Amino acid sequence: MLAAGLMLIATFATTAIINAQVISFGMRKLAHSANQFGLDLMRAMDRSDATMAFCPFCISSSLIMLLMGAHGNTASSLRHALYLWGMQRSEINLASYDMMNHLGVNLPNNNQLHSVGFFPAVMSDPRMSSSLSSSILSGNDIVFMNNIYVQREFVVNYHYHLLLQRYYKTAVHPLDFIHSGHETRQHINAIVEKQTAGKIKHILPERVTPSTQLLLLSALYFKGTLDLNISLARKPINNKPRNVFGQDPIMLEAKHVRIRYGFNRYLNCTTIEMPFKGGLITLVAVMPNDPNGLDTLLTRLSAQVLSDVINGLEVKRVSVKMPRISFEAGNRNLSMALSNMGLADLFKPGYSQLYDISDYKWLHVSDIIHKTYLDIKENDEPNNNHNNNKNSKSHQKLSDSVDVNFDKPFLFFIMDSISGLILAMGKIGREPVNYRLPIN
Helix, strand or coil, X not given: CHHHHHHHHHHXXXXXXXXXXXXXXXXXXXXXXXXXXXXXXXXXXXXXXXXXXXXXXXXXXXXXXXXXXCCHHHHHHHHHHHCCCCCCHHHHHHXXXXXXXHHHXXXXXXXXXXXXXXXXXXXXXXXXXXXXXXXXXXXXXXXXXXXXXXXXXXXXXXXXXXXXXXXXXXXXXXXXXXXXXXXXXXXXXXXXXXXXXXXXXXXXXXCCXXXXXXXXXXXXXXXXXXXXXXXXXXXXXXXXXXXXXXXXXXXXXXXXXXEEEEEECXXXXXXXXXXECCCCEEEEEEEECCCCCHHHHHHHCCHHHHHHHHHCCEEEEEEEEEECCEXXXXXXXXXXXXXXXXHHHHHCCCCCXXXXXECCCCCCEEEEEEEEEEEXXXXXXXXXXHCCCCCCCCCCCHXXXXXXXXXXXXXXXXXXXXXXXXXXXXXXXXXXXXXXXXXX
16 A cells, blocks of 8 residues: 555656646757747848748757757857857757757647657657647647758768757658659658648648758647637728738737736837737737837847846736737748858858768758748637626726737737747738838
């Protein structure tokens, strides 16, 4: 009996440790670095579309795996672009491994989470399976995908295979881009669609060029339900022209809800934070008060400034009206944007210096393709935590409610509230092409 009792206590202790929301210093630093990299990447990308979104963690993880096989100037450029110059390679590997385990263990307690190429070993854990099966009703669904493909003639070093399998739970997949380009594209699309249960389709819309040597694919599928009482309204915002949001958007409207709100004088912006079901993931929306201030906001914004803005938010009763975030960001080839960030050598034969990946000295990255699908829905169920109770002393008076109308282009961030990692980021709306900056 005593042995059985001790075994039961040990089981509970093990489960508590597995589900503990513990974030190490290395994970915090990795999250901060990925967030800053994402902001730099957004500044380097083409922002002419009315909507854009991407997962900075997926893309930075792909580049970290390249960093583990890079030498010389390429390794230095990757460290600089990823803000990892203060960490040893072993520290980066451990922090990445812990972060992936955190996303695979802590988030599924309240979200249905799947992964391809990130942590299948964790996902196969029976304790994880029970956690996933009990979280289907949470209303959130997350899928990460991150794969590396190489032309099959290039032999990948065995120790690099072991490193990827040990810390990143993935591998480099050899394919024939030269003689079977069309079949290779169909194979990749079919495998990714099957592994993601049909959520990520046609990640390669066009045939891969025969000259492809190293191909990096990543994607994020996020479908979340806000934990607020929200109604739909299809009216345009204040009769704004369609070219601001691309079309008449479907509006989400929440009246007198208690959320975190703040105004930042340095950024000249209004910020709100709204929780998704489960409370571990939040939506942060940052809108400049100047209709033409999105570029200025993005120029001044950094990972630390964003963290300070979020930490400075206060709980208030707010009436919010904003466009519904539901779109598919197309298959973006990030080669040009990353080259503009100082990583041009990655894409040049003879300059990439990926010597730990393969002994072939001319091996280089051909394309880095990323795809994002976002669907943020309203909560159809009544939520007693956010209803208007005038008799409660803890509630503010409705006359003190703040009105926030997202009628200008704005930035949004889907964040893991435990680690501070940005799971997805993007923008809604475009600035007018012809405008002049004010002259002081």
